[in-house]
Amino acid sequence: MTEAVTLTGKGLARGRGRIDKRRAILDAAFEVFAREGYAQAGVDAIAAEAGVAKATVYNHFGDKETLLRETFAALAGSALEQNLAVVERLADQGGDLRALLEDVAFRLLECYCDDRSRALRRLLSAEMTRFPDLLDTVQGVSDRVTGALADRLARLALAGRLDITDPLIAAEQFSALLGGPADKRSHLGTRPVPDSELRAVARAAVATFLKAFASVST
Numbered sequence: 039m040t041e042a043v044t045l046t047g048k049g050l051a052r053g054r055g056r057i058d059k060r061r062a063i064l065d066a067a068f069e070v071f072a073r074e075g076y077a078q079a080g081v082d083a084i085a086a087e088a089g090v091a092k093a094t095v096y097n098h099f100g101d102k103e104t105l106l107r108e109t110f111a112a113l114a115g116s117a118l119e120q121n122l123a124v125v126e127r128l129a130d131q132g133g134d135l136r137a138l139l140e141d142v143a144f145r146l147l148e149c150y151c152d153d154r155s156r157a158l159r160r161l162l163s164a165e166m167t168r169f170p171d172l173l174d175t176v177q178g179v180s181d182r183v184t185g186a187l188a189d190r191l192a193r194l195a196l197a198g199r200l201d202i203t204d205p206l207i208a209a210e211q212f213s214a215l216l217g218g219p220a221d222k223r224s225h226l227g228t229r230p231v232p233d234s235e236l237r238a239v240a241r242a243a244v245a246t247f248l249k250a251f252a253s254v255s256t
Contacts, residue, residue, distance in 0.1 A: 060098050062088040067109045072157040076106055076165050106165070110172050113158055114179045120149050121183040128190040130197045135252075136244060143216055143240035150220050151236060156227035163226075184209045191251075201253040208251055215243035 066088035070079045081102055085092040099105040124145040128138065149155060158176070166173045188209035195202040202208045219239045223231045 059088070059090055059094060063090060063095055063098055063105070064109050064112045067105050068113060068154070068157070068161075071106060071109060072161050075161075076102075076168070081105075103169075106169065107172070107175075110158075110162075110175050113154065114175050117149065117155060117158075118179045118182060121146065121179070122186055124149060125183060125186045125190055128187070128194070130194055130199055135194070135199050136248060139244040139247065140237075140240050143212075143243050144237055146213075147216055147220055147231075147236040147240060148233075150217065151224055151231045153230070156224060156230075159227040180213075184213055187212065195253075198253055200251045202251050208247075211250070212243070212247050215246055216240070219243070 063084065067079075067084045070084045070087055073079075074083070079102070081092055081095050084105070085095050088095070095105065099108055124142060127145070128142045131138075162172055162176055184206070188205040191200060191202055191208050191212070192205035194200045195205065200208075216239065219242070220231065220236075221227070223235050223239070
């Protein structure tokens with residue numbers, strides 16, 4: 039017979055405290071890694087930025103390499119949630135399809151060009167030769183977002199709003215129409231891009247996309 043386990047208030051507080059410290063360390067690690075690079079980033083600096091003891095960092099993550107990988111995993115998970123939430127907006131409600139696509143395109147660009155995403159890409163470019171598995175982590179997010187986008191585009195095609203035979207290819211092309219110009223305007227993630235430019239990119243991308251995939255009835 040399994041014995042029931044009851045957490046006291048102190049136990050819950052300790053659990054929350056450990057989670058809060060882990061989150062603080064991950065946030066601090068990203069700031070320090072992005073600012074100084076992996077080689078120059080010291081665990082002392084990360085601990086100071088997180089407001090914890092150096093030993094606490096090691097207790098949670100073991101070593102600096104593990105901390106880097108865990109930092110990427112945490113950021114990738116957050117980016118995935120944000121992007122999937124945007125893609126979920128691409129639902130057929132019988133309205134203006136162009137406006138719907140432009141809204142989703144703009145919001146995806148916001149995700150791609152926010153400060154943390156740009157810093158993450160810069161850090162990835164600097165460190166992926168030393169840690170090639172980091173690219174797999176980031177690529178995994180991209181693949182899942184593209185898959186979710188393909189699913190939404192397939193639904194629009196079934197509803198007669200788009201003329202698509204391969205939703206995955208259409209999703210890849212939609213993403214490319216956004217990512218390429220965004221990289222150019224952000225100088226590969228080294229400068230912020232004003233909303234006005236992001237909206238212009240979104241409009242141009244959707245216009246090109248619809249020329250290729252709009253149904254006759256749209």
